[in-house]
Amino acid sequence: MSRGVPHGRSGSRRIAALLSAIACGSVLVSCSSDDGGGSSTASITPRPTPPNASNFTGTPPSAIASAASSIIESATGRASSAAASVSARASEFAASVSADTARAAATAEKQLKNVKGSGNATSEVSMTGLPTAETGGLRAVVVTITNNSGKTASYAVQVDFKNPDGKVVQTSFVGKENLEPGKKAQPVVISRQPAEPQLTPVLAKAQRY
Numbered sequence: 001m002s003r004g005v006p007h008g009r010s011g012s013r014r015i016a017a018l019l020s021a022i023a024c025g026s027v028l029v030s031c032s033s034d035d036g037g038g039s040s041t042a043s044i045t046p047r048p049t050p051p052n053a054s055n056f057t058g059t060p061p062s063a064i065a066s067a068a069s070s071i072i073e074s075a076t077g078r079a080s081s082a083a084a085s086v087s088a089r090a091s092e093f094a095a096s097v098s099a100d101t102a103r104a105a106a107t108a109e110k111q112l113k114n115v116k117g118s119g120n121a122t123s124e125v126s127m128t129g130l131p132t133a134e135t136g137g138l139r140a141v142v143v144t145i146t147n148n149s150g151k152t153a154s155y156a157v158q159v160d161f162k163n164p165d166g167k168v169v170q171t172s173f174v175g176k177e178n179l180e181p182g183k184k185a186q187p188v189v190i191s192r193q194p195a196e197p198q199l200t201p202v203l204a205k206a207q208r209y
Contacts, residue, residue, distance in 0.1 A: 092136070101174055101187050108156035108175030112205050115156075119207035124148050125157055127201055130188070139191040141201045147179045149208060154178060158205040159189045163197050171204070 112119070124147065130140040145155045154177040161170040170193055176185035193199055 104175045104177070104187065105173040107177065108158070108173040111154075111156035111175070111209055112158050112173065112207055115205055115207050117205075118203075119156075119205040121145075121155055121206040121208040122203060124155070124208065125203055125206040127159070127203060129201070135190075137195070139193070139195070139199060139201075141189045141191075142186050143174050143189055145176050145179065145185045145187070145206075147181050147183055147208075150181050152178055152180050153208045155185070156205075156207045156209065157187075157203070160202045160204045161191045161193065161199040162202055163199055169193055169199065 124145060126144045126146075128142045128144065130142060132138065139161075141159065143157055143159065145157065147153055147155075154175065156175040157173065159172045159174070160168045161172070163169050170191055172189040172191075174187035174189055176187065179185055189201065191199055191201070
């Protein structure tokens with residue numbers, strides 16, 4: 001029985017040492033080391049607070065300014081390119097129409113010079129506007145001439161563009177020579193007036209000769 005006592009005391013000492021080590025470890029984790037004053041205080045690391053950007057003054061960093069300038073220049077370049085593209089389409093459309101109708105227009109104007117009233121062929125002529133998306137923004141009208149006379153004939157047509165007040169601001173001529181019976185011709189008339197105010201194309205004269 002006397003041998004069990006030391007064994008119990010030894011076990012108690014080992015348990016006490018273990019608890020002391022655990023306690024020391026906890027102190028090392030959660031407490032600061034002794035500063036010589038015999039006291040220890042908890043160590044707390046404050047979380048950094050981001051600066052308030054609304055209080056900043058001055059110019060942005062050069063990299064940001066450069067990027068913004070690049071975006072603006074790119075947008076301006078695209079707008080200029082789009083405008084140039086529209087202008088090019090308008091010129092191309094007008095050139096293709098002029099090549100086909102210039103001589104016919106001169107002949108039609110000559111034929112209509114002495115025609116009184118609206119002429120003898122208004123019932124054989126109709127007009128349809130073209131979408132500006134197809135003409136590069138120009139106002140254009142397809143003049144459909146149908147030969148219903150039963151024999152080959154030539155036609156001269158006058159189209160007036162009127163403003164909202166009813167005033168004629170542009171007169172154009174188109175025509176077709178030697179159109180066979182039952183056949184159609186579709187010359188195009190272009191207005192080169194500004195988009196505003198809105199103009200209305202009106203069939204002024206149509207003469208079969």
